[in-house]
């Protein structure tokens with residue numbers, strides 16, 4: 313009882329500290345927690361009566377409530393738009409990062425089956441080399457029959473509530489007990505087939521009209537416009553904003569710490585990618601500590617100029633924007649350890665989709681995602697960077713299954729309203745944290 317009381321107090325304190333807008337703008341989030349309160353008042357109802365043994369965090373449920381209220385504010389009729397998010401049981405995701413292969417919608421299962429069928433002469437060695445080179449390589453037929461048997465033994469279970477279809481499996485306890493290294497190995501090889509880019513997928517002509525680099529710069533520059541006064545003696549606010557946004561995409565191009573002749577850089581793609589991810593469910597990824605590192609400006613050994621401090625604040629904003637991206641908070645292990653570089657096909661497909669639809673271009677179908685960043689007028693008050701970014705990560709994490717599965721196919725992604733609104737919501741949230749982090753850093757420069 314006391315523990316529950318304490319948890320409630322902590323949660324309320326967290327919400328208040330994380331959601332207070334910086335300016336005197338209407339307090340948007342305090343009213344939007346009405347549905348969240350309902351969930352918190354009736355945890356038994358949601359957890360036991362509908363979701364039963366489904367594992368989902370309060371943060372995810374809170375995020376879905378906030379999303380539904382946000383949609384109403386945007387004047388979106390969720391039913392008419394056909395919005396249906398999907399979310400995979402956290403227990404399964406923690407059992408294996410490849411849970412999305414079997415805990416999937418029928419559409420995703422079909423895509424996986426087709427990709428296995430059409431895979432040709434694929435070099436499977438990278439899928440196993442980091443583990444053990446004498447491990448078995450599975451044939452297409454073995455993969456297909458593995459998935460078929462899996463479905464028979466652990467049928468996929470769908471639980472629909474509100475805007476979300478929660479996905480888990482029957483006999484979950486048994487699966488948790490019996491899941492073996494063999495299972496992991498074959499799933500990793502299926503993963504390799506499903507998310508390996510086709511040669512046509514990645515080529516220069518396919519680069520989106522707005523690159524991730526432009527998007528980072530735009531979001532940071534707009535956040536600077538909404539932040540507290542950035543000016544300093546000899547530096548006006550607009551110059552300060554330029555110093556910050558100039559570095560917003562720098563971490564994507566950051567050179568290794570040390571490049572030793574004949575030996576090579578003391579970092580690698582894995583180390584580089586690791587810093588741009590953070591998964592709140594597993595704690596995997598270095599994006600929060602990279603943000604914090606860039607927000608410490610004082611050094612006795614190497615004192616920084618004001619301009620350099622603004623540059624570092626710009627570096628910090630990069631990781632904050634990354635954390636607002638669902639594919640940087642879930643599927644982190646898949647994309648860094650197992651896939652080893654982050655141009656996995658779904659990641660590339662999704663970045664291209666957001667980039668091509670960033671501005672309201674001449675295309676009548678452009679989604680104009682940039683407006684969801686530009687329209688945000690006030691940020692959250694960031695007092696504790698780690699806690700705020702945990703919160704942001706938990707929000708974006710909750711949309712990753714929807715976006716990942718939609719991004720398995722570039723053509724269906726274009727018309728997927730769930731992925732569209734989930735993306736817009738995460739951009740809106742991310743922008744509020746960007747403003748908050750800029751205010752936090754600015755107060756320390």
Ligand SMILES: [Zn+2]
Nearest residue numbers: 564588630634
């Ligand atoms: Zn990044």
